[in-house]
Amino acid sequence: MSDDNTPWHRQHLEPRAGLFAILTTVCISVGGLVEIVPMFTIDSSDAPDRVTIEPYTPLEVAGRDIYIREGCYVCHSQMVRPFRDETLRYGLWSRSEEYMWDRPFLLGSRRIGPDLHRVGGKYPDAWHYEHMFDPRSTSPGSVMPPYPWLSRWKIDVDDVNASVVALNRLGTPYSSEDLTATATVLQAQGSEIVERMSASGIEVTWDTEIVALTAYLQRLGRDRTTTLADADGEIP
Amino acid sequence: MSTAAAAASPVELYDDEITKKFVWATLAFAIVGMTVGVWIALELAWWPANLGIPYTTFGRLRPLHTNAVIFAFGGNIVFAGMYYSIQRLLKVRMYSDGLSNFHFWGWQAIIVSAAISLPLGLTQSHEYAELIWPIDIAIAVVFLSFGFNVAMTIARRRVQHLYVAIWFYLSFLITIPVLHVFNNLSLPATLTRSYPVYAGMTDALVQWWYGHNAVGFFLTTPFLGLMYYFLPRAAERPVYSYRLSIIHFWALVFLYIWAGPHHLLYSSLPDWAQTLGMIFSIMLIAPSWGGMLNGLLTLRGAWDRIRTDPVIKFMVVAVSFYGMSTFEGPMMSIRAINGLSHYTNWVIGHVHSGALGWNGMISFGILYWLVPRLWDRELYSEPLATLHFWIATIGIVLYTVTMWGAGLTEGLMWRALDEGGQLQNPVFMDIVNQLAPFYWLRLVGGLLYLSGVLLMAYNLIRTTSAPAPTATAAAAK
Ligand code: HEM
Ligand code: HEM
DSSP states (O other), rough: OOOOSSSSSHHHHHTHHHHHHHHHHHHHHHHHHHHHGGGGOOOOOGTTOOOOOOOOOOOHHHHHHHHHHGGGGOOOOOOOOOHHHHHHTTTTTOOGGGGOOOOSSSOOOOOOOOOTTTTTTOOOHHHHHHHHHHHHSSSSOOOOOOOOGGOOOOOOHHHHHHHHHHHHHHTTOOOOHHHHHHHHHHHHHHHHHHHHHHHHHHOTTTTTTHHHHHHHHTTTTTTTTOHHHHHHHHHH | HHHHHHHHHHHHHHHOOHHHHOOOOOOOHHHHHHHEEEEEHHHSSSSGGGTTTTGGGGHHHHHHHIIIIIIIIIIHHHHHHHHHHHHHHTTTTOOOHHHHHHHHHHHHHHHHHHHHTTTTTTTSSSOOOOSSSHHHHHHHHHHHHHHHHHHHHHHHHHHOOOOHHHHHHHHHHHHHHHHHHTTEEEEEEESSSSSEOOOOHHHHHHHHHHHHHHHHHHHHHHHHHHHHHHHHHHHHHOOOOHHHHHHHHHHHHHHGGGGGGGGGGTTSSSSHHHHHHHHHHTTTTTHHHHHHHHHHHTTTTTTTHHEEEEEEEEHHHHHHHHHHHHHHHHHTHHHHHHHTTTTHHHHHHHHIIIIIIIHHHHHHHHHHHHEEETOOOOOOOHHHHHHHHHHHHHHHHHHHHHHHHHHHHHHHHHHHHOOOOBOOOOHHHHHHHHHHHHHHHHHHHHHHHHHHHHHHHHHHHHHSSSOOOOHHHHOOO
């Protein structure tokens, strides 16, 4: 079917589907291998100024799963870039080691609302309760929908336990108490939040979803204690 | 070619019933997916639009929109076009009608389960890979069965040389399973929840390797395959340059994979990976424009038909938007520019100039060409198709221009510093409140685009329900 003027690829490549498929597979593999494989060899905990990043507590895991379920990451990023305006607005820029227990990662790709990577400790617990119940009560003009069901719906202890067990299998260290007495651990941390909220006149039980979500939000970005003043000096 | 094949009429030779099914599914999910798009556009302009229901908040509906338009609308038109063109290019019926139907019903079942699970908040959170692990397994099975069906069809082909469109289809069939499997490796905790085997920045890199190549190998290469088949057919011209198609095909499949890190610029991803992502993204202009030029130049000599033939109109605009968004994308991959555009509505403008302009318009062009042929009827109304073309085009322009405006506004306001080096707009909400007019105008653009789709659905339904042509009219064709 070919004469001497037919280019080589027309004679040897394009009529051969198997060879064509193999070459395509090779082409699409190179980039991914070169970029992704080295990631497994990088140990971010080696960073010279490393800070210890604690794994999420069971209550924070529950809160994080609510954050995922509600799609908070769709509107809020968790990645502060090393720009002056961002460190002024949000705080210290984000480092790899801070994400080391993040399964899945939640960097986000939109900022319909502000970045949340440094929101932990920025507001009191009660603020989060009010804000999730009626965002405009704390942030006039917000476009965020209200989430009143979070102060009604309860977390399921068995469900949280299953999550902690799975994360532990993947390598996140949990104590045997976390793994076997999950309810006790959840209640202990939840009760502290309940107490702080009730000081502001809010009555909830420790197993309400808003308590877990608050635990997670209050935890975000708190492992890095370096002050913004230090960071300022580092910006090139 | 065997004499038996030559003797058999195309009706017996090819399975066109499967194409028809995918055409109907395309129409249905174009309407569903874009209606949800309009809904979430309204939610940004007017927050009460979730009606106080937990299942319809922006955070839950947005993934439903993206999955519906990419995998339901985009997937179904790609499959429709592939079944139609593969059989004709290889001059053989699909290997197995059973597998084709398994593919059809399996894919629709996956879509329905997505439409239920995403509003329920069952999600993995990885963009465009939100579906939970049991559905992921179903996707792998259904997609691979389709791949097997195509591979066996290729093995039994009656034309030895593989035409350009087939190369692009092959790259789609090979790459999507690789991306899908590696990005979704996870450990189930419950029936509906799992945790990825990768953590932190590694998870982020794997996800954006997937995410960018979902754009590359779901919204680009199969659509280029469709372009290489349907555009020359509609224009009745051969492809402009065979050599160009070879070069840009191989460059595209090689370069695309590297570009993922442009979604993670200025993050804590190692610098070398960010730089690689940026450089390869910029290089991507070349093969992308190779495809655009090959498409546009194929139309040379058919330019007069732009004025008269709605199919050509849609295709010209589609290929032009492909060129535009593949110019904009590499620009946005330059770190300094990404510093401004990332996180803003600019990205949304970019996405939809590709999605509405390229994927949407080429799909509409194909449908207007294909449906009359599949059903052997005249198109019910050309003026209606032309009207669709114009409102869709105006809709895209409104959508993209407002999102560029909104993106620049927020990007510049976020970073504005006063003389003292302090934030000019320290209150985030002040910036959010600047965006309302843009959001309302975008909504109008989206509504126009959706109305166009409804017009098309009406036009095509009227086309297929017209009385069958008489035997003589059919013979005259
Ligand atoms: C009537 C037409 C449409 C409307 C009104 C619409 C509206 C929207 C809105 C409001 C968003 C969320 C933007 C944000 O986060 O601020 C969105 C996101 C998105 N849409 Fe559409 N859309 C439409 C059609 C399409 C089509 C046809 C496609 C693809 C083929 C598409 C693909 C996407 C994607 C991929 C995203 C996510 C973008 C990102 O993550 O950056 N849309 N759309
Ligand atoms: C050479 C081609 C292209 C390049 C280099 C490119 C580059 C980019 C860049 C830099 C971003 C912004 C990432 C960020 O800052 O978060 C982006 C986002 C995006 N692009 Fe492109 N683009 C290209 C073509 C296209 C086309 C043709 C389409 C659609 C059909 C498309 C769909 C998207 C989507 C859906 C996103 C949003 C991802 C997300 O954040 O969820 N791109 N692209």
